[in-house]
Amino acid sequence: MGDRKVKVLSVCTSDSSGGAARAAYRIHLAVQEYGIDSRMFVKNKGTTDDRVIPLSEFQPHNALYRAFDWARNKVKNKWQHYQWGKYPNKGPYFMSDLRSTDIGNALRKLDYDVLHIHWINLRFLPLKDLPKDKPIVWTFHDSWPFCGVCHVPLDCHRYQEECGCCPQLESNQKGDLSHQVWTRKQALFQDLQLHVVAPSQWLAGCARMSALFSGRDIRVIPNCLDTDVYRPGDRMEACRHFQLDPARRHILFGAMNAIEDNNKGFDYLVSALTIVGLELSEDTDLIVFGTEHPLPPTIGTMNAYNLGMLVDQTIMAEVYRAADVTVVPSLSENLSCTIMESLSCGTPVTAFDIGGNGDMIDHQVNGYLAHEKDDADLAKGILWCLEHVAESSTAAREKVMENYTPIIVGKEYASLYRSLIDS
DSSP: OTTSOOEEEEEEEESSSSHHHHHHHHHHHHHHTTTOEEEEEEEEOOSOOTTEEEGGGGSOOSHHHHHHHHHHHHHHHHHHHHHHTTOTTOOSSOBOOSOOOOOTTHHHHSOOSEEEEOOOTTTTOOGGGSOSSSEEEEEOSSSGGGSSSBSOOTTOOGGGTOOOSOTTTTOOOTTSHHHHHHHHHHHHHTTSEEEEEESSHHHHHHHHHSTTTTTSEEEEOOOOOOTTTSOOOOHHHHHHHTTOOTTSEEEEEEOTTTTTOGGGOHHHHHHHHHHHHHHSOSOEEEEEESOOSOOOSEETTEEEEEOOOOOOHHHHHHHHHHOSEEEEOOSOOSSOHHHHHHHHTTOOEEEESOTTHHHHOOBTTTEEEEOTTOHHHHHHHHHHHHHSHHHHHHHHHHHHHHHOOHHHHHHHHHHHHHHHHHO
16 A cells, blocks of 8 residues: 555445434544544434545436336335235334335445445435455444344344244244344345444443354454544533533433434333432422423423434534433443543443453443343432532543543554455
């Protein structure tokens, strides 16, 4: 390569909406500081970054193409609705098949040395379009790449052999939709130069155990965040920003589709808050973000405030600064953006001891790791954080500065890209 910059094209459904999108965009920015010529290709562009290329640039805008594309998608959707309709009792968790969008040969038209895939679902990237002649880095933000249709396999380990008889589909058929998608992935991945990055030790372990990626190059590189945006600050000022009473304590809960997505564990939060309410005086409120779903005015003994969907990162940081503790009762997490952002703002976190949560939370140091699906222990963790705000706040910020800064993560990714080109 000489002195020429390595050209990297990162692909993600969005550059701003959701935890995976935020993580992908932060990596895109971080590697540029190490001489990487980085661009992003996205379906939905939310930033003003001119190095982010929207899908619309590769789709014809004439009436004939729009009519053809509409008809084609209608046929595809009818077929897929028929396929999913075979499983009327399927579980409440988000699942994806291989439906995709016509990307206008974008991966052949754009110039890059390394293709970096992130989260590509919601009918975006066709796996059949992945190049066989270039190295591909795939950062896993959930388990979908090595599973059939599920993003959150929970207690199912069928992906270690082959999917089928899928519990989330409530299926007892070996050749069900999960098996069909898994088999198609197996065929598509066979000749690709795939190099897997898992942001957490837990997800790396799952990938290594999977039949689709066993024997592949799998390494752990965490996500990062802008520690100048997500930083400790004036709590009273943050409370005033959201018209919250700074004299009261605030418990924070938030995620993409925080209430609608069963994986986010809102029911466990409600149970824990009911227990917590018996231990606290009436000076504590609940703040929720990431949902348009209406909240009751009170949950347990607490007033509940819904801040709705938040996108602006400076406002997000203010929310964390207004809180005394953030609660993440998810049933499955890779490397939670919510946990990382909260810790970076100096706000301790209580979460279940699952997935990659233990990579970030040091138990009873910068937060509390509760026993999985144990609402009583989750309540105990909330109380512990409220009682140890000062010391845990300092430890929270230190954890991020020592592990998750753009300087640390960008250097690792830049080194990976260059090693793939050199080899």
